[in-house]
Amino acid sequence: MASAGQLHMLYTCPFCWKVRGLLEHLDIPHERVQVNPMRQRKTLPSAPEWTKVPVWVDAEEKIHIDSTPIMKQIDAEHNEGKLWAADDEERRDKWMDWVDLHLSKATIPILYGSLGSALKTTTRVSKLEKFGFISKRLYAWAGFPIMWGIIARKRVKKDGRTPKKLWHDLLTEFTNEFNGKQFFGGDSPNLIDLAAFGYVRSISPYPQFSQIKDHESGMKWYKAVESTLKV
Ligand SMILES: N[C@@H](CCC(=O)N[C@@H](CS)C(=O)NCC(=O)O)C(=O)O
Numbered sequence: 001m002a003s004a005g006q007l008h009m010l011y012t013c014p015f016c017w018k019v020r021g022l023l024e025h026l027d028i029p030h031e032r033v034q035v036n037p038m039r040q041r042k043t044l045p046s047a048p049e050w051t052k053v054p055v056w057v058d059a060e061e062k063i064h065i066d067s068t069p070i071m072k073q074i075d076a077e078h079n080e081g082k083l084w085a086a087d088d089e090e091r092r093d094k095w096m097d098w099v100d101l102h103l104s105k106a107t108i109p110i111l112y113g114s115l116g117s118a119l120k121t122t123t124r125v126s127k128l129e130k131f132g133f134i135s136k137r138l139y140a141w142a143g144f145p146i147m148w149g150i151i152a153r154k155r156v157k158k159d160g161r162t163p164k165k166l167w168h169d170l171l172t173e174f175t176n177e178f179n180g181k182q183f184f185g186g187d188s189p190n191l192i193d194l195a196a197f198g199y200v201r202s203i204s205p206y207p208q209f210s211q212i213k214d215h216e217s218g219m220k221w222y223k224a225v226e227s228t229l230k231v
Contacts, residue, residue: 002029002059003029003030003031003059004028004029004030004058004059004074004077004078005030005031005056005057005058005059005074006030006031006032006033006056006057007019007020007023007030007031007032007033007054007055007056008033008035008044008045008053008054008055008056008057009032009033009034009035009053009054010034010035010037010040010053010129011034011128011129012124012125012128012129012202012205013053013054013202014104014107014198014199014202015052015053015054015067015104015198016053016054016067017198017199017201017202018054018067018068018071018194018195018197018198018199019054019056019067019070019071019074019198020032020198021194021197021198021201021225021229022071022074022075022083022191022194022198023074024229024230024231025189025194025225025228025229025230026074026075026078026079027230028074028078034129034130035053035130036129036130036131036132036135037129037130037131037135037139038131038132038135038139040052040053045057045063046063046065050065050066052065052066054067054070056070056073056074058073058077067195067198068096068100068195071191071194071195072084072191075191083185083189083190083191083194084190084191086185086190092190092192095174095177095184095192096191096192096195098174099174099192099195099196099199100195102170103170103196103199103200104199105155106163106166106167106170106199107199107202107203108147108151108152108155109152109155109156109159109163109166110163110164110166110167110203110208110211110212111152111203111206111208112144112147112148112151112152113148113152113153113155113156113162113163114148114156115148117163117208118144118145118147118148118152119144120206120207120208121144121147121206121208122139122140122141122143122144122147123140123144124205124206125139125140125143126139126140126143128205163208163211164211164212164214167211167212167215167218168214168215168218171200171212171215171217171218172215172217172218174196174218175217175218175221178221182221182224183221183224183225184196188228189224189225189228193221193225194225197222197225197226200212200218200222201222201226
């Protein structure tokens with residue numbers, strides 16, 4: 001089958017993991033373009049109006065931006081919108097907002113919330129992304145004090161919980177919403193499950209993922225979603 005589109009992405013970006021998971025769940029053939037994080041403002045097909053990843057360019061060369069709208073678009077075009085369809089649209093919309101608000105914000109504290117984890121994360125990011133020779137080193141050593149000092153520490157302090165406790169609380173809140181079913185979507189994952197799964201999976205390349213692995217119902221759900229992917 002011909003490629004359904006091109007995903008312009010960063011390997012470590014949680015929003016890109018959301019779209020990747022959906023493409024793998026639906027088994028949609030596509031091309032991945034890993035952008036250089038230092039050059040995305042110039043090289044993304046959506047630039048200069050939109051300089052963030054992910055960007056999805058469909059088979060007709062139409063450009064789609066912003067991860068949740070991209071997911072809805074792919075589901076509509078390739079899956080008759082079945083993953084977004086819901087009996088209770090109010091519940092669906094409320095929880096998509098919840099996932100995008102809370103899970104996206106929880107990634108920074110666990111990855112950069114202490115000096116040790118910030119260093120581990122930035123070294124890993126510099127290996128996983130396609131930086132240039134100099135910017136790779138600059139990022140690994142200058143990137144971590146910036147992330148740690150400014151954003152992450154402030155967030156951890158304001159929340160008052162350890163990043164691990166924050167993740168466990170969020171996973172408990174989310175899985176409690178399943179009403180005894182295996183997924184938020186019921187007997188199979190829907191777009192909310194896949195969006196949430198993308199955020200959790202974006203932590204998986206890092207050693208800090210072990211803190212999330214301790215959450216029983218969260219991991220049961222995570223593995224169940226993972227088993228639906230065609231990778
Ligand atoms: N709301 C956007 C957020 C995307 C986003 O913030 N991506 C980051 C990488 S994780 C980015 O490209 N930042 C570069 C910039 O803000 O210029 C989405 O869900 O797609």
